[in-house]
Amino acid sequence: MGRAPCCDKANVKKGPWSPEEDAKLKEYIEKYGTGGNWIAFPQKAGLRRCGKSCRLRWLNYLRPNIKHGEFSDEEDRIICNLFTNIGSRWSIIAAQLPGRTDNDIKNYWNTKLKKKLMGISILPSQLLKSHPSLLLQTSSTSSSPLSYRGSNSSTTFYTQTRSFTGTLEPISFSQSLMSSSSINSAPSALQIPQESVVGRHMQQQHYQVKDNILMFGGEASCSSSDGSCSNHQITEREYEYGGAYGGRNGGATNGEVKLQMGLQNYNFFNGVGGEQKIMQNNSSGNRMWEDQAGLDYGLEEIKQLISSTGSCNNFLFDENKTEEKVMMYY
DNA sequence: AATTCATGCAACCGCGCATTG
DNA sequence: TCAATGCGCGGTTGCATGAAT
Numbered sequence: 001m002g003r004a005p006c007c008d009k010a011n012v013k014k015g016p017w018s019p020e021e022d023a024k025l026k027e028y029i030e031k032y033g034t035g036g037n038w039i040a041f042p043q044k045a046g047l048r049r050c051g052k053s054c055r056l057r058w059l060n061y062l063r064p065n066i067k068h069g070e071f072s073d074e075e076d077r078i079i080c081n082l083f084t085n086i087g088s089r090w091s092i093i094a095a096q097l098p099g100r101t102d103n104d105i106k107n108y109w110n111t112k113l114k115k116k117l118m119g120i121s122i123l124p125s126q127l128l129k130s131h132p133s134l135l136l137q138t139s140s141t142s143s144s145p146l147s148y149r150g151s152n153s154s155t156t157f158y159t160q161t162r163s164f165t166g167t168l169e170p171i172s173f174s175q176s177l178m179s180s181s182s183i184n185s186a187p188s189a190l191q192i193p194q195e196s197v198v199g200r201h202m203q204q205q206h207y208q209v210k211d212n213i214l215m216f217g218g219e220a221s222c223s224s225s226d227g228s229c230s231n232h233q234i235t236e237r238e239y240e241y242g243g244a245y246g247g248r249n250g251g252a253t254n255g256e257v258k259l260q261m262g263l264q265n266y267n268f269f270n271g272v273g274g275e276q277k278i279m280q281n282n283s284s285g286n287r288m289w290e291d292q293a294g295l296d297y298g299l300e301e302i303k304q305l306i307s308s309t310g311s312c313n314n315f316l317f318d319e320n321k322t323e324e325k326v327m328m329y330y
Numbered sequence: 331a332a333t334t335c336a337t338g339c340a341a342c343c344g345c346g347c348a349t350t351g
Numbered sequence: 352t353c354a355a356t357g358c359g360c361g362g363t364t365g366c367a368t369g370a371a372t
Binding site for chain 3: 332333334335336337338339340341342343344345346347348349350351
């Protein structure tokens with residue numbers, strides 16, 4: 001035996017609210033308040049709606065000072081931080097963001113912010129599966145997809161920070177490249193965000209390794225918000241896999257991806273709880289990317305992904321928008 | 331131009347908690 | 352103490368819209 005319904009389902013209207021209903025609701029509340037009883041509210045206000053529906057409409061859209069539209073970087077940062085600490089307690093998170101509703105934040109998280117995080121560790125193979133039109137193009141003599149060249153000298157990692165779809169906006173990706181989880185799981189782990197390899201607006205980034213510290217950012221760093229250039233460099237040993245991730249707009253030049261690390265096994269795409277790619281030698285001595293798991297991110301994993309950097313502020317967003325620098329031990 | 335697909339968002343639903351009698 | 356009731360929250364759904372094919 002379930003609980004009694006909160007209202008007469010047969011006699012209440014469902015679906016989108018009309019302007020007339022909105023006006024009625026707003027007018028009544030401005031005159032008399034909510035009356036402290038949402039269940040009884042519709043009858044008093046002359047609305048054929050469920051009380052819960054009235055409450056939701058008022059709280060999320062009609063009450064004063066509701067803020068709609070784009071979330072600022074600061075708001076992103078707060079959401080990210082709070083999610084790391086308390087999880088999906090949207091009402092609490094909303095309490096920290098004046099004018100924002102829990103529903104708004106929840107939707108924003110589910111549709112955009114989470115994707116940004118997931119984009120950080122999505123894999124090239126995954127991209128190619130879902131975007132076969134993205135032909136691989138090697139930047140050198142190699143013709144095989146995801147191939148790379150190695151050398152013993154300095155390393156350059158060229159990539160881009162723009163998304164390849166409109167939903168993956170750049171979010172200081174250079175800072176988010178690495179997570180401690182990937183670091184912990186294997187030496188020299190490096191995550192390449194989705195937007196790092198496919199995009200319509202190409203950029204170069206270099207990652208530096210100095211004294212076993214991978215350094216992101218620096219003088220040539222780019223701002224995440226404007227998509228300007230960021231340069232990072234990795235020294236020690238160079239491997240390069242030609243990225244044909246340029247897509248229809250980018251082509252060979254834009255899609256070039258170079259990457260180098262100094263170890264034999266490279267756990268570049270170690271998504272937290274998701275698919276891993278490990279570059280390793282095969283029997284014929286060629287290095288290959290190996291799928292390790294499916295790409296399935298849960299909230300816990302995303303939380304780990306966030307928290308693994310120690311601070312969400314450091315993870316996603318640049319405090320001062322002028323320099324991005326992340327140092328990691330490998 | 332038509333169709334399909336992807337995305338974002340408003341709204342709904344069910345459950346747990348708090349309050350009240 | 353306990354049952355009834357209402358509130359609030361988080362997860363999910365469905366629709367509208369725009370992009371891609």
